[in-house]
Amino acid sequence: MHADRTTxxxxxxxxxxxxxxxxxxxDAALICHVGFVADDGQPIVLPTIHARIHRALYLHGSVLAHxxxxxxxxxxxxxxxxxxxxxxxxxxxxxxxxxxxxxALGTAQIVRSPQERExxxxxxSEHVCPGRWNDARLxxxxxxxxxxxxxxxxxxxxxxxxxxxxxxxxxxxxxxxWAGLVPVSSxxxxxxxxxxxxxxxAVPPYVRRLVRSGSEAITTEENA
Amino acid sequence: MHADRTTxxxxxxxxxxxxxxxxxxxDAALICHVGFVADDGQPIVLPTIHARIHRALYLHGSVLAHxxxxxxxxxxxxxxxxxxxxxxxxxxxxxxxxxxxxxALGTAQIVRSPQERExxxxxxSEHVCPGRWNDARLxxxxxxxxxxxxxxxxxxxxxxxxxxxxxxxxxxxxxxxWAGLVPVSSxxxxxxxxxxxxxxxAVPPYVRRLVRSGSEAITTEENA
Numbered sequence: 001m002h003a004d005r006t007t008x009x010x011x012x013x014x015x016x017x018x019x020x021x022x023x024x025x026x027d028a029a030l031i032c033h034v035g036f037v038a039d040d041g042q043p044i045v046l047p048t049i050h051a052r053i054h055r056a057l058y059l060h061g062s063v064l065a066h067x068x069x070x071x072x073x074x075x076x077x078x079x080x081x082x083x084x085x086x087x088x089x090x091x092x093x094x095x096x097x098x099x100x101x102x103x104a105l106g107t108a109q110i111v112r113s114p115q116e117r118e119x120x121x122x123x124x125s126e127h128v129c130p131g132r133w134n135d136a137r138l139x140x141x142x143x144x145x146x147x148x149x150x151x152x153x154x155x156x157x158x159x160x161x162x163x164x165x166x167x168x169x170x171x172x173x174x175x176x177x178w179a180g181l182v183p184v185s186s187x188x189x190x191x192x193x194x195x196x197x198x199x200x201x202a203v204p205p206y207v208r209r210l211v212r213s214g215s216e217a218i219t220t221e222e223n224a
Numbered sequence: 225m226h227a228d229r230t231t232x233x234x235x236x237x238x239x240x241x242x243x244x245x246x247x248x249x250x251d252a253a254l255i256c257h258v259g260f261v262a263d264d265g266q267p268i269v270l271p272t273i274h275a276r277i278h279r280a281l282y283l284h285g286s287v288l289a290h291x292x293x294x295x296x297x298x299x300x301x302x303x304x305x306x307x308x309x310x311x312x313x314x315x316x317x318x319x320x321x322x323x324x325x326x327x328a329l330g331t332a333q334i335v336r337s338p339q340e341r342e343x344x345x346x347x348x349s350e351h352v353c354p355g356r357w358n359d360a361r362l363x364x365x366x367x368x369x370x371x372x373x374x375x376x377x378x379x380x381x382x383x384x385x386x387x388x389x390x391x392x393x394x395x396x397x398x399x400x401x402w403a404g405l406v407p408v409s410s411x412x413x414x415x416x417x418x419x420x421x422x423x424x425x426a427v428p429p430y431v432r433r434l435v436r437s438g439s440e441a442i443t444t445e446e447n448a
Contacts, residue, residue, distance in 0.1 A: 031307060033269050033303055033305070035257075035267035036267050037261050037265065037267050041261065042299050042301065042329060043267050043300065043301045044301050044327070045257050045258070045301045045302075045327065046327065047303065047305040047323065049321070075267060077259070077266065077267045077268050078269075079257055079270065081257070083254060083255060083410075086352055086353060086412075088353060088356065088360075088431070090360060091361040091363070092349050092357070092361065092362055093364075093367040093370075097273070099255075101270075101271050103268070105266060125319070128319075129310060129312060129406075132316075132319070135401055135402075136312075136313075136314060136316050136401055137314055137315040137317075137399055137401065138315075138316055139316055139317050140317075143315070143317040165418045165419060166418050168418075168420075172361060173420055176425065177359055177360055177425075178359075178417070178427060178431065180421060181418075182353075182412050182413070182431065182435060183413030184254070184411070184412060184413075185411055185413060186409070186410050187409055187410075188406050188408060189406070189407030189408075190407070191404050191405065191406050192389075192405040192406075192407065193402070193404040194389045194390050195389060196397055197402065201400065201401075202402070203404075204402050207312070210310075211406060
């Protein structure tokens, strides 16, 4: 996997620009990495949870996080990547990964509308664990005051996807090396109850469903 | 998981600055996300394979990739993240993730020494699949000429780690919601042979070892 420009100049066959493809990758990735430029010009990349609503991404965090507090009007890059296979070609050069990656660019807006903030909290919660929003204590006034929500309207975006077997040149096929794919997947294990949980409270059905689904987030139908 | 500044100003208990901790996260992550600032000031975050040798990270890619070709002297941020659990607290606000994340900052150097380039290629190959370097066709002159290697000396770095159960405040413990962890792990599946592979070539032992190990990269002892 060679990282390239977001405009996918190289390896055009791996570039996929249609929004449904990009949206599906953003939705399937459990977390994203958000990039911003610090005051001194240093690029900073941090992992965070995200959710997509139509053509915007929502991020959230503490009011004490400088990059969120100062985000209004700054350019952000939100990148989500899912690795599907290690690609072992006969040559080191052709060895690669199968992956799906989406890069979304936009100018950050701090969300102030209570309705839009609630929609973002719900979307982020449901992105991680569909069903949880209706089975948890929702944010109180103090918690709301302590949390910033940033909206990133997706102004530009691209996706890159590699699938399929190694692409060794003809002359390498006779070499005696094994070649193929090693599948990579993100899996959920059996839920571990909080030590403080009363034993009579069972694992809820939506958590059991999550574990069965594997860790690619489940897309809600209203958000396609 | 709230993304914060690399200096880990907030949530000090999650900040871990010692280099062995940071190095272990960089080594365990299969891929990283690299951030740079494009000419127009836009931050760009791309996924790529990395390898660490002592206090430097090595990235590689095509000579046609602008961000690599133009990397000399630019500031980069390399971030590696491993998600360990979804943390379902009784409140949405306390819900989080258990994760390990390392952020490394440095100024890119394009590597020109053939010996250092080869060491980087080997380290990257072994990072993904330990043992492969000695059982594959190594780069030829044309492939070497087509590939840029970028070194990122780690000038500043930090790690953030969250572990453990939800941290609900006392007054939430009596709520009837289930709370706990849903473990997340990256797993390798059974190798899939290239359709062009002669059937008599068996899956090599180091590939079988990789599959058994789970997808956290195996650290070589010389590199601790």
